Amino acid sequence: MNTEYFIAGRIAIKSERTFSKLIVRIAIAGVMLSLAVMILSVAIINGFKTEIQEKVRGYIGDVRIFKFxxxxxxxxxxxxxxxxxxxxxxxxxxxxxxxxxxxxxxxxxxxxxxxxxxxxxxxxxxxxxxxxxxxxxxxxxxxxxxxxxxxxxxxxxxxxxxxxxxxxxxxxxxxxxxxxxxxxxxxxxxxxxxxxxxxxxxxxxxxxxxxxxxxxxxxxxxxxxxxxxxxxxxxxxxxxxxxxxxxNLKSESVSEFFPAIFTWLSLLDVNTRVLLILMMIVGVINMITALLIMILERTNMIGMLKAFGMTDFSVMKIFLYNAIYLVGLGLLLGNILGLGLGFLQQYTHLFKLDQGSYYLSYVPIEIHFSEVLILNVCTVVICFMVLILPSMLVSKISPLKAIRFK
Structure with missing residues (x-):
């Protein structure tokens, strides 16, 4: 049995510390909301671009040919x-x-x-x-x-x-x-x-x-x-x-015929990238905070494990496994929330828009599961890489001082 994984599981499932439980739940909620917002943001932008492009190109075509x-x-x-x-x-x-x-x-x-x-x-x-x-x-x-x-x-x-x-x-x-x-x-x-x-x-x-x-x-x-x-x-x-x-002929694409509309659509991509970065930062900060608090609250445990001969790297893996478990739980809940709201809007058009301002009477949704998968993978990879640094804090903890720490 993998000792680090076993201990990490016990910490995640059977923790009785009230304060760390609250912080962990906040961290999971942060990851969940961040992923849900990212999924919905990408789906909404996809929907906007597709719907508006279809409206314009459906009426005047994609390419116009006329005399030079x-x-x-x-x-x-x-x-x-x-x-x-x-x-x-x-x-x-x-x-x-x-x-x-x-x-x-x-x-x-x-x-x-x-x-x-x-x-x-x-x-x-x-x-x-x-x-x-x-x-x-x-x-x-x-x-x-x-x-x-x-x-x-x-x-x-x-x-x-x-x-x-x-x-x-x-x-x-x-x-x-x-x-x-x-x-x-x-x-x-x-x-x-x-x-x-x-x-x-x-x-x-x-x-x-x-x-x-x-x-x-x-x-x-x-x-x-x-x-x-x-x-x-x-x-x-x-x-x-x-x-x-x-x-004697020349051609013009629909994006050249309606430059204002397609420039606006390209700006939506910029807004989406900014929002994705902000949501990723929120999720990462929540997880770093939760990991640091878990390490500080379990200083005695870290000292005892080191006293029994466990290496710094093994102790670090315990907390990394625990963090990844929490990230995974947040991702699961985030997918359920994001995709659930997305499909609800896609089939019911619950949330409305001012058609005069946005060209559409409802918030459009277009979900690409490949993009959802990329968001999930990127979140896991970025969180794992960022959490390595705070988890290295365990190497600075002295076994003797940690056992005496209260």
Whole structure:
């Protein structure tokens, strides 16, 4: 039997010292809360990044392709995509789908309200999966009848509330050009993305409306939206798409189109790292305090063990084993608390947020068990390494003085 391990177990389980028991419980609680906070922090940041990225990329795609020129307005210069560009996109294994679009600024004046907006034109190849998931009322645009499709439009809940409109209503939209031209549309659907920059800035309609207003050809478009498989590969895939475009085209990733949102998301990573470091420090300080108190309270025992011939290293291992046991218990409870609260929030959305400020109406959770495992391993390793130094205090204790110590 391992003598050091046996003694450490007896100390941990059958200690009758009231003060050390209290300190030990505080230390265990500190480790438990620190790990729970770390698990929840990482899960919440993962959830925020995934949900907000999905909101943005679901509406405008991951990569936008448009004509290379000095035009920086929302109304893009028209072009006809060549066979080379289309074939390269089809052959690209990282591309899920791509679809044409165009935008045109307009003004909606209805119910004594005026709203500037960007009309986003799409065609029958548009992927409706994301919009359908965020549909509040009505339906999506039907391209079965091309003439009817040109009179249909979808607006956001934000725009509907501001202009006092709903699905089924009609209104006049004035397009910004010289001379100004107007079109009457019927609202067939209302959606809510939850990102103000999108909900406030765009409506969806038929691409042929823009073609007719701008006198474009039947195959001319303003740009191409590309959806990729793995968003973590956005930069290399975006570069690969750009390098395989025709010379008169260029591309832009969604992070370049919405820099403010993605800069904010990157800052969340910094906040998470700071919080993880602080929580780790709290847990370590608690364990060091508990270990020092246990050593001081058991000075007599240390003296007796040394008098019986036990080496300093063996005595040190007793207290290290005891500390690791307490850390393990704290980790177990921390995992139960952190994962329990995480799964509760993930399935119930108990904790709410102000959607106007955070783009989401609830605190998002995305738990990666690999990250939970890394947090546990790092906590054990760091605690063990840090606790070696205070445990060496036993080597400074004289057996004769320790036996007399009260």
């Amino acid at each position: 020129d000095l035009n920086n307005s929302f109304e893009l210069t028209p072009f006809v995509p060549g066979a080379e560009t289309i074939n390269n996109l089809k052959k690209n294994k990282d591309v899920v789908y791509f679809q044409p679009y165009a935008t045109k600024p307009a003004i909606i004046s209805v119910n004594d309200e005026v709203e500037g907006i960007n009309f986003k034109g799409i065609d029958k190849s548009f992927n409706w999966k994301y919009i359908s998931e965020h549909l509040v009322s009505g339906r999506v645009i039907s391209f079965a009848d091309s003439a009817a499709a040109m009179k249909e439009i979808m607006i956001s809940q934000f725009t509907a509330n501001r202009l006092k409109l709903k699905a089924g209503d009609s209104f006049i939209m004035n397009f910004v050009q010289n001379p100004p031209r107007s079109r009457k549309f019927k609202i067939v659907g209302v959606y809510s993305v939850g990102v103000e920059e999108i909900d406030k800035g765009f409506v969806l309609g038929d691409l042929n409306v823009i073609r007719r207003l701008n006198n474009w050809g039947p195959n001319e478009i303003g740009g191409i939206e590309v959806r990729i498989k793995d968003f973590s590969k956005l930069k290399p895939v975006s570069l690969d798409i750009y390098e395989n475009l025709e010379v």
